[in-house]
Amino acid sequence: MHELSLATALVETALWQAVQAEAQQIVSLKLRLGTWAGVDAEALRFAFSLVQQDTIAASAQLVIESVPAQFRCQTCGQQTPPPLLAACSHCGSDRWQLQQGRELQLQSMEVV
Known part of the structure; x- marks a missing residue:
């Protein structure tokens, strides 16, 4: 379950950013x-719920x-969602070439 290590890194990053902003929560x-x-989104949510406990992110x-x-x-630039056909239509x-879909990015956070 690598989602636990991802959730840990996510919370650690958020905590560091919150300290920099002098946030309370x-x-x-x-x-x-x-x-x-x-990444399984539901497994990540579950892992996040475990890691956030006893931090200023506890209720986040x-x-x-x-x-x-x-x-x-890559030849003509045509874009398509999956499933891919063997050849460009x-x-x-x-x-x-995969253009998007592998993102794992903390886009924003709200603190007080």
Whole structure:
């Protein structure tokens, strides 16, 4: 369950930022999570609920924005969501690059 180590890093980062802002409490964290990031959002929520205990983030809400995967044809630039076809419908190329969907980013946090 690597979500526990991710939640730990998330809370540690938020706590560090809160100390820098001289905050008394972390109210919420907004996370961007790509659908191809290899992270189970519900497992991350559960791990977060464990790690946030006994910190100034104890009552913080974790808001997860799901970022859908998007691919781009490396030949013609055509963009498409998964599932991928073997060949680009625009130019016939089979050269694809993942443009988005692997994000794991603390986008913002609210503190008081």
